[in-house]
Amino acid sequence: xxxxxxxxxxxxxxxxxxxxxxxxxxxxxxxxxxxxxxxxxxxxxxxxxxxxxxxxxxxxxxxxxxxxxxxxxxxxxxxxxxxxxxxxxxxxxxxxxxxxxxxxxxxxxxxxxxxxxxxxxxxxxxxxxxxxxxxxxxxxxxxxxxxxxxxxxxxxxxxxxxxxxxxxxxxxxxxxxxxxxxxxxxxxxxxxxxxxxxxxxxxxxxxxxxxxxxxxxxxxxxxxxxxxxxxxxxxxxxxxxxxxxxxxxxxxxxxxxxxxxxxxxxxxxxxxxxxxxxxxxxxxxxxxxxxxxxxxxxxxxxxxxxxxxxxxxxxxxxxxxxxxxxxxxxxxxxxxxxxxxxxxxxxxxxxxxxxxxxxxxxxxxxxxxxxxxxxxxxxxxx
Amino acid sequence: xxxxxxxxxxxxxxxxxxxxxxxxxxxxxxxxxxxxxxxxxxxxxxxxxxxxxxxxxxxxxxxxxxxxxxxxxxxxxxxxxxxxxxxxxxxxxxxxxxxxxxxxxxxxxxxxxxxxxxxxxxxxxxxxxxxxxxxxxxxxxxxxxxxxxxxxxxxxxxxxxxxxxxxxxxxxxxxxxxxxxxxxxxxxxxxxxxxxxxxxxxxxxxxxxxxxxxxxxxxxxxxxxxxxxxxxxxxxxxxxxxxxxxxxxxxxxxxxxxxxxxxxxxxxxxxxxxxxxxxxxxxxxxxxxxxxxxxxxxxxxxxxxxxxxxxxxxxxxxxxxxxxxxxxxxxxxxxxxxxxxxxxxxxxxxxxxxxxxxxxxxxxxxxxxxxxxxxxxxxxxx
Numbered sequence: 001x002x003x004x005x006x007x008x009x010x011x012x013x014x015x016x017x018x019x020x021x022x023x024x025x026x027x028x029x030x031x032x033x034x035x036x037x038x039x040x041x042x043x044x045x046x047x048x049x050x051x052x053x054x055x056x057x058x059x060x061x062x063x064x065x066x067x068x069x070x071x072x073x074x075x076x077x078x079x080x081x082x083x084x085x086x087x088x089x090x091x092x093x094x095x096x097x098x099x100x101x102x103x104x105x106x107x108x109x110x111x112x113x114x115x116x117x118x119x120x121x122x123x124x125x126x127x128x129x130x131x132x133x134x135x136x137x138x139x140x141x142x143x144x145x146x147x148x149x150x151x152x153x154x155x156x157x158x159x160x161x162x163x164x165x166x167x168x169x170x171x172x173x174x175x176x177x178x179x180x181x182x183x184x185x186x187x188x189x190x191x192x193x194x195x196x197x198x199x200x201x202x203x204x205x206x207x208x209x210x211x212x213x214x215x216x217x218x219x220x221x222x223x224x225x226x227x228x229x230x231x232x233x234x235x236x237x238x239x240x241x242x243x244x245x246x247x248x249x250x251x252x253x254x255x256x257x258x259x260x261x262x263x264x265x266x267x268x269x270x271x272x273x274x275x276x277x278x279x280x281x282x283x284x285x286x287x288x289x290x291x292x293x294x295x296x297x298x299x300x301x302x303x304x305x306x307x308x309x310x311x312x313x314x315x316x317x318x319x320x321x322x323x324x325x326x327x328x329x330x331x332x333x334x335x336x337x338x339x340x341x342x343x344x345x346x347x348x349x350x351x352x353x354x355x356x357x358x359x360x361x362x363x364x365x366x367x368x369x370x371x372x373x374x375x376x377x378x379x380x381x382x
Numbered sequence: 383x384x385x386x387x388x389x390x391x392x393x394x395x396x397x398x399x400x401x402x403x404x405x406x407x408x409x410x411x412x413x414x415x416x417x418x419x420x421x422x423x424x425x426x427x428x429x430x431x432x433x434x435x436x437x438x439x440x441x442x443x444x445x446x447x448x449x450x451x452x453x454x455x456x457x458x459x460x461x462x463x464x465x466x467x468x469x470x471x472x473x474x475x476x477x478x479x480x481x482x483x484x485x486x487x488x489x490x491x492x493x494x495x496x497x498x499x500x501x502x503x504x505x506x507x508x509x510x511x512x513x514x515x516x517x518x519x520x521x522x523x524x525x526x527x528x529x530x531x532x533x534x535x536x537x538x539x540x541x542x543x544x545x546x547x548x549x550x551x552x553x554x555x556x557x558x559x560x561x562x563x564x565x566x567x568x569x570x571x572x573x574x575x576x577x578x579x580x581x582x583x584x585x586x587x588x589x590x591x592x593x594x595x596x597x598x599x600x601x602x603x604x605x606x607x608x609x610x611x612x613x614x615x616x617x618x619x620x621x622x623x624x625x626x627x628x629x630x631x632x633x634x635x636x637x638x639x640x641x642x643x644x645x646x647x648x649x650x651x652x653x654x655x656x657x658x659x660x661x662x663x664x665x666x667x668x669x670x671x672x673x674x675x676x677x678x679x680x681x682x683x684x685x686x687x688x689x690x691x692x693x694x695x696x697x698x699x700x701x702x703x704x705x706x707x708x709x710x711x712x713x714x715x716x717x718x719x720x721x722x723x724x725x726x727x728x729x730x731x732x733x734x735x736x737x738x739x740x741x742x743x744x745x746x747x748x749x750x751x752x753x754x755x756x757x758x759x760x761x762x763x764x
Contacts, residue, residue: 032680036680038526038527038554039525039526039527039528039554040525040526040527040552040554040734040735041525041526041734041735041738041739042735042736042738042739044739045526045735045738045739046526046528047528049528050526050527050528050529053528054526054527054528078558078559079527079554079558080558081556081557081558081593082557083556083557083593083594084594085556085592085593085594085595085616085619085620086554086556086557086592086593086619088619088643089553089554089556089592089616089619089642089643090554092643093553093554093616093618093619093642093643094641094642094643094675094711096618096642096643096644096645096647097641097642097644097646097647097675097681098647098680098681098682099647099649099682143421143422143423144420144421144422144423144427144428144432144436145420145421145432145436145461146421146428146429146431146432146435146436147432170422171471171475172420172421172422172461172468172471172472172475174463174465174467174468174471175463175464175465175468176460176461176462176463177460210467210468210471211463211465211467211468212465212466212467212623212626212627213467213595213621213623213624213626213627214627214630214631234467234471234475236475236478237467237468237470237471237475237621237623238467238621238623238624239595239619239620239621239622239623239624240621241594241595241619241620241621241624242595242620242621242623242624244594244595245594245595245596248596249596259476259479260471260475260476260478260479261470261471261474261475261476261478262478262479263478263645263652263653264479265478265479265480265481265652267481268650268651268652269650270645270647270650270652270653271645271652271653293476293479298414298418298480299479299480300480300481329476352422352423353422353423353424353427354424356423356424356427357423357424357426357427
């Protein structure tokens with residue numbers, strides 16, 4: 001809340017040094033940023049009431065120890081319109097094109113949160129559907145691209161027999177000739193259902209519905225018709241609001257969000273922090289589970305970044321449900337117990353390629369499942 | 383084309399130095415990148431036919447003078463599925479999350495281009511609709527956010543009387559309380575039509591349809607119904623493929639694309655070059671005119687970057703029409719003649735805030751129009 005008592009979005013930016021920096025130059029950059037994100041006209045063009053009511057306000061500019069500065073800016077909620085595209089535009093629209101500006105934190109008031117339904121299932125809803133409580137969950141991936149639909153269905157059946165919680169398509173398995181979406185969705189769902197019937201299990205198949213945006217609604221319908229337990233969406237490829245629209249629409253299926261294509265890399269001078277992008281905005285856009293690239297894998301993210309992201313996905317956020325953190329990306333199955341311990345029970349661990357590299361994929365998946373059951377309930381680190 | 387004669391997408395990445403770099407380490411990074419973008423499984427998991435047919439191929443890795451390296455990778459077209467999201471995923475999906483990788487060039491074979499209709503109007507179609515040939519065009523912006531619909535309509539009438547070619551909404555003027563989309567679209571279109579009727583002019587109003595993705599089709603329909611000359615879309619906020627779907631659908635209106643929210647800043651170690659993002663991918667996604675942040679304005683882009691972008695928007699690209707380059711972003715009206723000379727006739731120059739800062743906005747707009755007419759036909763620099 002600002003001094004006037006009206007609602008504001010509080011954004012925090014890291015301003016990288018650009019040479020010859022001092023507090024005055026950082027402050028000038030913060031003022032320009034606040035104007036760029038809102039009025040986008042030179043001083044003197046807008047009326048006093050518009051300048052007073054809609055211009056972003058620089059609340060503080062503090063030099064950091066590393067030569068950068070932290071700028072805090074309050075955006076009046078009245079500059080928003082209740083939509084995710086306009087929220088993105090204000091937080092990180094034109095300013096994404098400025099040199100040395102990184103969005104590192106954002107806090108939304110209740111009045112802004114109210115416009116978003118958020119996850120329809122969330123951690124609790126996914127657990128109920130899988131009948132998997134009081135333990136971490138495990139997911140595996142169907143890949144690589146190039147496998148025939150029948151081969152993917154066989155692989156899925158093996159994973160289901162092993163009792164994994166979620167089988168997801170690789171995000172790169174879309175609608176290529178060896179496995180068209182319309183063939184795969186039914187064939188794999190059937191293979192998983194048959195394995196579940198044999199074992200009494202509840203394994204869910206999350207089919208990848210990422211594709212041309214004007215086909216995605218239909219793909220979700222097909223997924224629901226054949227009994228898929230959820231869908232995979234890569235909002236970096238189709239737009240965050242495309243995921244939001246699917247999550248809000250019927251039929252209702254859990255949405256797992258894939259991190260492909262983000263300008264989020266830790267340590268960069270530009271872009272958005274993973275905690276804000278995946279931890280806040282993916283959740284706001286309705287992701288029930290959020291895949292991210294885990295520390296220790298192929299992507300060089302720190303444990304602190306991952307823990308920060310986990311916290312944001314689980315922390316109270318208006319009336320929005322919590323989303324499952326899904327660490328992935330070069331995570332080895334043999335390390336699963338240590339990740340369960342580190343990240344706590346409300347974690348859905350995704351093991352991809354390292355499982356497929358085993359001679360006995362089904363046996364390896366079964367050991368992973370046993371590890372998840374053995375982990376039981378572990379409190380999340382604070 | 384690869385040695386085997388099959389179609390490939392050729393991508394060029396800049397690999398930033400990460401410390402301790404030599405040709406071997408750059409090559410290892412290029413090989414990992416090619417695998418990440420396609421199969422995303424460890425060596426040995428995929429069959430020989432999948433590795434041979436779908437894995438990205440490192441064609442060359444060359445050290446650059448600045449300590450970075452340039453990696454050329456060919457992606458077999460068979461890894462694509464004819465959709466823009468999957469093309470994005472292969473060019474810059476998971477690899478966008480790797481440290482120090484920047485996509486700096488991409489070349490698409492005919493078989494890939496064929497899946498995309500591209501701009502429906504392009505430079506020629508926009509000129510025909512405006513009856514504006516053999517000269518550069520000028521556009522202006524309605525802003526700031528906070529103005530009432532009636533005030534925006536008055537401003538638009540003044541611009542239309544002055545004879546500007548295109549009046550666009552500011553991309554931050556969306557659906558806020560002072561000017562709801564459904565009110566503004568008709569009121570401003572009417573004001574412009576009345577001014578055109580009085581002057582005999584052909585000024586077009588491009589209304590901003592950026593919003594919740596499940597409302598955008600309806601907004602385009604409303605725009606067509608009330609006689610808008612085109613629409614403004616910010617694909618960075620709603621997804622590139624959302625623009626593509628609108629551009630492919632009925633009703634047919636020219637699409638002007640806004641650059642808000644891109645990970646494109648020149649000089650960055652990550653992201654995508656503006657030439658590829660705005661020059662290739664926006665055009666592929668159907669933008670008839672592409673707004674970008676001009677050199678000499680608020681955004682510190684170089685002339686070389688802007689000229690490279692202009693070239694990509696206008697150069698032959700399969701059967702796709704050329705898109706109008708729209709330099710903007712802190713361009714001063716008084717500098718218009720020099721930009722016409724520098725960028726050539728096939729340029730749509732957008733003057734925003736600097737025009738609004740004049741005491742006599744209509745007079746200033748009229749001088750801008752006179753400058754465009756005086757510029758006449760100037761060949762584009764090669």
